[in-house]
Amino acid sequence: MVAVSYIGWGLPLLLIPVSFLTYRMKNKKKKRYLVYIFILFVAFIFNLTGISFKVDFLDSTLYLVVSFIICEFCWSITRIKNRPLVTLFVICGVILFGAAYKDWLVGGPQKNNSLRATTIKDRYIIRENVYTVKERNTFTAKGMTKTIALYRDITKHPFETRIGEYVLPEGYFKAQIRYHWTRTPRGVKLNLIGDSDTLWSLGDGL
Structure with a gap:
């Protein structure tokens, strides 16, 4: 290895x-x-x-x-x-x-070797649409960073569409992020919650 x-x-x-x-x-x-x-x-x-x-x-x-x-x-x-x-x-x-x-x-x-892969943290399904939240840890010259990205699966194909992503600010790398899903007329909205604060929102049309 x-x-x-x-x-x-x-x-x-x-x-x-x-x-x-x-x-x-x-x-x-x-x-x-x-x-x-x-x-x-x-x-x-x-x-x-x-x-x-x-x-x-x-x-x-x-x-x-x-x-x-x-x-x-x-x-x-x-x-x-x-x-x-x-x-x-x-x-x-x-x-x-x-x-x-x-x-x-x-x-x-x-x-x-240990950080480059993404980790699936949550999924949300609306009829035929499957939304996936992935986290990716990256080691940079400034230290560790975490990127959270929202994807929508392209069904029956090995592809997915990136809807948006967010890099956590300094001090939140080890924080436990909670995901709150809501439906919108365009699809979904995903709130990234750290402690009691909503850090960012990702979703269709945002």
């Missing part, structure tokens, strides 16, 4: 060198790029509509694949003959890459 944790944590670090190797490959480059464009289009639609996979592993895989494709496209910058400009672009690319995976890298293999 320890080896698996380190391998999973180290995957983002392999994106840059592996993408350079595939960038240098000339075989079936056009077909490969067509596949890349299709994957980027699907990822764009997912992000635009809030659709995600119900299985965390598939979401993480899609994110890694998109990052890999972007890395490979960025290697095209090396064709520029202006060496100082290329160096500047590479440095900026590494900085942006580090910013995108900062929390993952800072957390280390052990913390990310």
